[in-house]
Amino acid sequence: MGPFVPELISDQLNLVVALVLGIAFGAVLEQAGFSSSRRLAGVFYGYDFTVLRVFFTATVTAMSGILLLGYFGLLDTEAIFVNPTWLVPTIVGGIIMGIGFVLGGYCPGTSVCAAAIGKIDAMFFIGGGILGVFAFGELFPLYANFYDSTSLGPIKVFDSLSMSQGLFAFLLIAMAVGAFAVTTLIEKRVDRVSAPSLEFHSRKHIAAGVVIFALGALFIVLPDRKTSLIDKVSDPKYVASHPVTMIDADELAFRIVDREPSIRIIDLRSTDTSASHVLPGEEKIAVRDLFGKEWLPIFSQRHLKKILVGYDESQERTSYLLLQELGYENLAVLKGGFEAFDKTILSPGPFVPTGSRWDADVKVFRERAHGDILKLIAESKNKGAKEPKKTKKVQGGC
Amino acid sequence: MNTKYMNPYLAGFFLGLVLLATIFITGRGLGASGAIKSIVVATVDGVASKHAEGSHFYGTYVGPGKDNPMKSWLVFEVFGVLIGGFISGLASDRLKFVTEKGPRIQPKVRWLFAAIGGALFGIGAQFARGCTSGAALSGMAVLSTAGFVTMIAIFGTGYAFAYFARKLWLEEKAGR
Numbered sequence: 128m129g130p131f132v133p134e135l136i137s138d139q140l141n142l143v144v145a146l147v148l149g150i151a152f153g154a155v156l157e158q159a160g161f162s163s164s165r166r167l168a169g170v171f172y173g174y175d176f177t178v179l180r181v182f183f184t185a186t187v188t189a190m191s192g193i194l195l196l197g198y199f200g201l202l203d204t205e206a207i208f209v210n211p212t213w214l215v216p217t218i219v220g221g222i223i224m225g226i227g228f229v230l231g232g233y234c235p236g237t238s239v240c241a242a243a244i245g246k247i248d249a250m251f252f253i254g255g256g257i258l259g260v261f262a263f264g265e266l267f268p269l270y271a272n273f274y275d276s277t278s279l280g281p282i283k284v285f286d287s288l289s290m291s292q293g294l295f296a297f298l299l300i301a302m303a304v305g306a307f308a309v310t311t312l313i314e315k316r317v318d319r320v321s322a323p324s325l326e327f328h329s330r331k332h333i334a335a336g337v338v339i340f341a342l343g344a345l346f347i348v349l350p351d352r353k354t355s356l357i358d359k360v361s362d363p364k365y366v367a368s369h370p371v372t373m374i375d376a377d378e379l380a381f382r383i384v385d386r387e388p389s390i391r392i393i394d395l396r397s398t399d400t401s402a403s404h405v406l407p408g409e410e411k412i413a414v415r416d417l418f419g420k421e422w423l424p425i426f427s428q429r430h431l432k433k434i435l436v437g438y439d440e441s442q443e444r445t446s447y448l449l450l451q452e453l454g455y456e457n458l459a460v461l462k463g464g465f466e467a468f469d470k471t472i473l474s475p476g477p478f479v480p481t482g483s484r485w486d487a488d489v490k491v492f493r494e495r496a497h498g499d500i501l502k503l504i505a506e507s508k509n510k511g512a513k514e515p516k517k518t519k520k521v522q523g524g525c
Numbered sequence: 526m527n528t529k530y531m532n533p534y535l536a537g538f539f540l541g542l543v544l545l546a547t548i549f550i551t552g553r554g555l556g557a558s559g560a561i562k563s564i565v566v567a568t569v570d571g572v573a574s575k576h577a578e579g580s581h582f583y584g585t586y587v588g589p590g591k592d593n594p595m596k597s598w599l600v601f602e603v604f605g606v607l608i609g610g611f612i613s614g615l616a617s618d619r620l621k622f623v624t625e626k627g628p629r630i631q632p633k634v635r636w637l638f639a640a641i642g643g644a645l646f647g648i649g650a651q652f653a654r655g656c657t658s659g660a661a662l663s664g665m666a667v668l669s670t671a672g673f674v675t676m677i678a679i680f681g682t683g684y685a686f687a688y689f690a691r692k693l694w695l696e697e698k699a700g701r
Contacts, residue, residue, distance in 0.1 A: 186541075186665045231639050260558075
């Protein structure tokens with residue numbers, strides 16, 4: 128499952144990968160005609176819409192690929208870098224770059240590609256770019272506050288527009304196909320003799336447009352894999368027909384006190400460490416993070432009993448069935464959820480006899496377990512709370 | 526003399542595949558302006574390292590325990606772009622020292638405006654945390670809000686401003 132950085136590909140090797148991908152990037156840009164400033168500027172005057180065609184086709188291709196790879200579980204879409212938004216600085220920066228694009232005729236990537244084949248204007252553009260960044264860096268204190276303002280984090284565009292991911296993907300594809308059609312008409316009107324689109328094979332292009340449009344429509348109905356799997360295992364019918372292994376609070380307490388090495392407590396409650404009572408040796412994992420490959424080393428050990436502890440039993444059952452669906456074995460659910468454990472062991476009320484002949488033993492055991500486990504919890508707190516393992520995010524951006 | 530360019534949709538498809546491969550393998554997108562930033566940061570650090578480490582802007586990238594800013598992913602990627610562009614130009618017989626410009630201006634004017642455009646891109650890309658490649662293209666592919674805002678701001682401004690720069694690109698009668 129991708130991405131392969133940082134687990135499979137080391138930082139050093141990643142630089143080699145960068146070089147290879149850069150070569151492909153540069154070659155495609157050059158073949159597309161992005162090494163020509165007149166061609167690039169043409170998009171703003173209607174005589175050449177190459178930029179729009181290449182740019183939107185590339186966006187749609189990459190986006191569709193990510194959605195499909197995510198759907199089939201080949202790419203962990205929550206581990207990839209999502210550009211964080213600083214709303215107002217982004218708008219201001221975009222406006223500055225827009226003016227730069229019209230005056231300079233390049234953007235940074237295309238200028239490098241153009242300079243590579245000898246375009247002198249592109250070399251001036253790069254020189255200007257270096258001076259621009261230098262000026263920005265030297266004057267930074269003037270706008271340091273503005274630079275960090277309106278920070279919204281790595282938000283997604285479909286959330287910003289409050290619609291589903293699939294619907295947005297469809298609308299984007301529909302807009303792209305529409306824009307291709309309209310700009311071809313404009314281009315042919317502005318330049319009747321040498322418009323690039325005059326050379327297109329219309330029938331093939333229309334057929335491709337229809338296929339892409341159909342792909343877009345598919346995205347509306349294609350749910351993302353995590354949501355659909357969670358929905359599947361949360362369905363009451365599915366839950367009723369799939370029994371789970373359970374252990375009760377006393378057994379869990381016994382195993383904790385016994386310091387049994389072959390159990391691992393998976394705490395599904397809020398990943399916020401302030402959640403009441405962190406059990407000794409537990410791992411905190413939010414339900415959606417169970418998919419993450421960083422947990423593979425724990426989940427895939429068959430001899431380890433993974434005991435799921437959640438706010439309530441139904442959350443535990445959902446996670447149990449989800450992990451089972453993902454192919455993991457030797458799982459167990461804590462009967463009654465954390466609350467039951469809390470009531471029986473951690474902060475018990477007066478002992479309620481059940482009439483069993485073991486009542487006296489159970490009472491003694493619980494009292495001892497109560498003291499021992501609280502001591503263990505205090506010990507692990509003194510050691511410094513275990514850092515909650517963060518999903519390793521790839522760093523990116525310019 | 527120019528051999529033909531690739532069909533733009535096909536080129537776009539290939540560009541999309543390169544971007545997809547980048548995200549699939551490395552988990553991050555393509556970029557360009559970040560490499561220019563690395564060059565500037567490394568140069569400032571080389572010339573005046575005290576100044577660089579004390580600065581809020583450069584200080585994020587240089588200082589004790591930090592890697593050389595030139596040893597960054599984007600620097601290697603952009604070096605690749607240089608090689609890839611050259612190979613493609615060689616294959617399609619487009620290698621030539623030439624200044625590309627509109628018909629109404631002299632090369633020196635073109636150079637001046639190319640440099641100004643580059644400088645504006647250098648500044649704007651810092652505020653927007655990326656340029657057309659890193660913020661707009663890669664950002665849109667992962668459906669980040671930032672990607673779409675950047676794209677709309679760049680191209681919207683480009684269209685709004687194009688009229689004032691028509692002398693740079695268009696022939697006399699078309700730009701009347």
